[in-house]
Amino acid sequence: MNLRVLVVDDTIMYRKVVGDILAEMPGVEVVGTANNGKIALTRIASLKPDLITLDVEMPIMNGLETLEEIQKTYPDVGVIMLSTLTKRGSEITMRALELGAFDFITKPDAQVMQENVQLLRSALGPRIKVYAKRMELRALLKQRPRPVGAPAPAPAAPAVLASSRRMGKSKAVAIGISTGGPNALTKMLPQLPKLGVPIFVVQHMPPVFTKSLAESLDAKCQYEVREAENNEIVRPDVIYIAPGAKHMRVASGTGGAKIIQVTDDPPENNCKPAVDYMFRSVAREYGALSTGVIMTGMGGDGTLGLKVLKSFGAVTIGQDEESCVVYGMPKMAVEAGVVDVVSPLQMIASEIIRTVR
Structure with a gap:
């Protein structure tokens, strides 16, 4: 089953570039785009994406506001934030990651467009692969039956001394x-x-x-x-x-x-x-x-x-x-x-x- 991705960015260039990069990836289907968070929220219900690439700074409804709504209504949909390398961009992105965004990438600012495309491709590729594997694992865990009356998982084992050289408590x-x-x-x-x-x-x-x-x-x-x-x-x-x-x-x-x-x-x-x-x-x-x-x-x-x-x-x-x-x-x-x-x-x-x- 393909990984369904919705691309959300107020810049038409980034919608196209990100969409094209994703479309090149095996097992990935770009199901749609949106130019702001408000439109994105209306499209999630009908397009049913597994993952959203979400620009941090957009008019009408920015990335953080959109993420908060996604977390409330569509908690199983993953989000990768796209941010500029600025203090404001980093602060908003940090809040998004704290709220549970899967990951983020920074928008490259090389002078040559082809270089920007390659940087985005290099950043998106590993994250998409990891998210797809994570989805597969979650699906397997949901399918795995737990026997009736099975005991809850045991708590973590107590910390142990790593070796006989351990003569006191940690200082760092x-x-x-x-x-x-x-x-x-x-x-x-x-x-x-x-x-x-x-x-x-x-x-x-x-x-x-x-x-x-x-x-x-x-x-x-x-x-x-x-x-x-x-x-x-x-x-x-x-x-x-x-x-x-x-x-x-x-x-x-x-x-x-x-x-x-x-x-x-x-x-x-x-x-x-x-x-x-x-x-x-x-x-x-x-x-x-x-x-x-x-x-x-x-x-x-x-x-x-x-x-x-x-x-x-x-x-x-x-x-x-x-x-x-x-x-x-x-x-x-x-x-x-x-x-x-x-x-x-x-x-x-x-x-x-x-x-x-």
């Missing part, structure tokens, strides 16, 4: 996350009380967007949340978000202090910032007294870094398949045998607390 927490991240972090991080330890987060995102993510989370969390800056001293009860298009690592400063280093080293796993890059530095600086967490996201970034953390004796936690938007990064880590505890999203904060207190 490191989190790697990608697709579905803003929504998951918005649910998980506010559950954490001030634990007296720093938390380092790599969320795959471009510049500007990571700043908006930090500002949004800061308003919701007991922790201070900030986008990391080069050479700043690491403080307890602060969550550091890696800046977009840069790597973040922890290093030793003067007088025994830890510092953040923001670098322009090459991408790893086609990612910048990369989870592996940050995890390795946390392993080096905190060793067994650290907790590594891998959460929703496509690809395999984080698995090798978790392996390093685990080799030092750190406790490692992975998000379970059912609560992931995309079960990619945690899946690879679990299959590699580098995850101590597999936990649903709603229990990850509790698991982190157990490793620190």
